[in-house]
Amino acid sequence: MNKDFSSGYKATRERENAQVSQILTWLSLAAMAFLVGIGFKAWFSGHTSHAFFLWAFTLPVLINMGLFAWKQDLSLQKTGLLVTISLLFTYLIASGGESNTGPLWLYVFPPLLFFLTNLKTGTMILLLVYLVAIVVFQFPGLPFVLADYNRDFKIRFFATLSLESVFCFILEANRLKARNQLLDLARTHEHAARTDELTGLANRRDILSRLSEEFSRYKRLGHHFSIVLIDLDLFKNINDVHGHDAGDAALKQFARLTQRLIRNTDVAARWGGEEFLLMLPDTSLISALTLAERLRTEVAAANFTFNNQRLSLTISAGVCSVAQASSIDGMLRQADMQLYCAKESGRNRIVPRVRNNQQAFADATA
Numbered sequence: 063m064n065k066d067f068s069s070g071y072k073a074t075r076e077r078e079n080a081q082v083s084q085i086l087t088w089l090s091l092a093a094m095a096f097l098v099g100i101g102f103k104a105w106f107s108g109h110t111s112h113a114f115f116l117w118a119f120t121l122p123v124l125i126n127m128g129l130f131a132w133k134q135d136l137s138l139q140k141t142g143l144l145v146t147i148s149l150l151f152t153y154l155i156a157s158g159g160e161s162n163t164g165p166l167w168l169y170v171f172p173p174l175l176f177f178l179t180n181l182k183t184g185t186m187i188l189l190l191v192y193l194v195a196i197v198v199f200q201f202p203g204l205p206f207v208l209a210d211y212n213r214d215f216k217i218r219f220f221a222t223l224s225l226e227s228v229f230c231f232i233l234e235a236n237r238l239k240a241r242n243q244l245l246d247l248a249r250t251h252e253h254a255a256r257t258d259e260l261t262g263l264a265n266r267r268d269i270l271s272r273l274s275e276e277f278s279r280y281k282r283l284g285h286h287f288s289i290v291l292i293d294l295d296l297f298k299n300i301n302d303v304h305g306h307d308a309g310d311a312a313l314k315q316f317a318r319l320t321q322r323l324i325r326n327t328d329v330a331a332r333w334g335g336e337e338f339l340l341m342l343p344d345t346s347l348i349s350a351l352t353l354a355e356r357l358r359t360e361v362a363a364a365n366f367t368f369n370n371q372r373l374s375l376t377i378s379a380g381v382c383s384v385a386q387a388s389s390i391d392g393m394l395r396q397a398d399m400q401l402y403c404a405k406e407s408g409r410n411r412i413v414p415r416v417r418n419n420q421q422a423f424a425d426a427t428a
């Protein structure tokens with residue numbers, strides 16, 4: 063299996079987070095503009111303490127924006143904005159704002175809440191806000207409650223806010239469902255674009271992009287890696303003698319065996335037809351040769367079958383380490399030349415030959 067097919071998915075999530083954070087920044091700016099503007103209106107209408115309260119709320123919004131610019135932490139940014147807005151709305155209900163119109167701002171809350179949190183947390187916070195509103199409406203004599211609302215207003219306020227909340231919940235649930243379906247679809251497509259359908263291994267395109275990443279890592283940090291180019295020997299015979307389906311079965315069984323032998327960080331790919339390429343990060347030439355030799359031995363000894371018929375299979379491979387080439391193309395060319403030598407000298411072998419470590423190294427660097 064292709065081991066990491068989620069890079070596009072991660073990129074989508076990162077893009078989404080960046081967009082959310084940008085929206086929150088604009089929202090914060092808009093909130094400050096409203097607070098300052100309505101504060102002035104309250105000031106000129108003679109509600110000076112209300113004006114001061116509104117202006118005071120710009121401070122936590124500003125601090126929250128500054129914190130985000132410093133820490134770049136989206137969940138902190140969301141929590142900060144949520145706490146500030148919750149406190150502001152509690153103040154607006156309890157004080158009544160200007161002419162008892164403060165609670166009207168609460169209609170902004172449900173869509174914003176579901177946008178900032180998830181459905182469950184949003185519903186919980188919304189219920190808490192309802193509780194605050196009920197306390198304020200029912201107990202106008204409490205010390206922090208300055209407003210007294212009439213019965214008709216209270217009934218209509220709760221009815222309309224509830225309707226809006228349910229509507230927002232349904233919309234957000236549908237939006238989330240559609241978004242998750244899209245992300246799943248993107249993930250499936252990305253997986254398909256990077257995977258060989260028959261064997262389930264990475265395809266040529268995927269391993270080429272990984273090779274380029276690994277090569278950059280080598281240039282940056284000096285981490286060595288090696289590649290092994292493998293060709294199944296006389297594969298045409300399997301197709302001719304046992305049929306194309308048998309050939310397909312052999313390719314799949316070989317892929318499974320290879321996948322079992324390599325490390326988690328290694329990548330096995332179908333390079334094309336009956337050719338496979340292994341990319342072995344942090345692996346010297348000697349270690350790569352040892353692995354290739356082990357794979358060769360296991361393949362030769364394995365019991366590949368199709369419809370109870372034994373399919374005898376061997377491999378030839380060319381190995382190259384990054385130290386022997388100056389580019390990925392150079393590495394692939396070298397490995398291909400070594401593979402050609404392996405075929406020429408009788409197949410079922412690895413080139414450079416592994417006799418003992420020193421000899422292999424001498425051959426490879428010759």
Ligand SMILES: Nc1nc2c(ncn2[C@@H]2O[C@H](COP(=O)(O)OP(=O)(O)OP(=O)(O)O)[C@@H](O)[C@H]2O)c(=O)[nH]1
Pocket residue numbers: 260293294295296297298299301305306307308309310313334335336405409
């Ligand atoms: N069944 C099956 N066969 C494939 C697939 N891809 C390539 N082949 C076959 O692999 C065979 C490769 O044959 P050749 O290029 O002549 O090589 P070979 O028979 O392996 O001989 P050497 O490479 O010289 O050892 C061809 O018969 C292709 O049809 C596949 O996906 N499924």
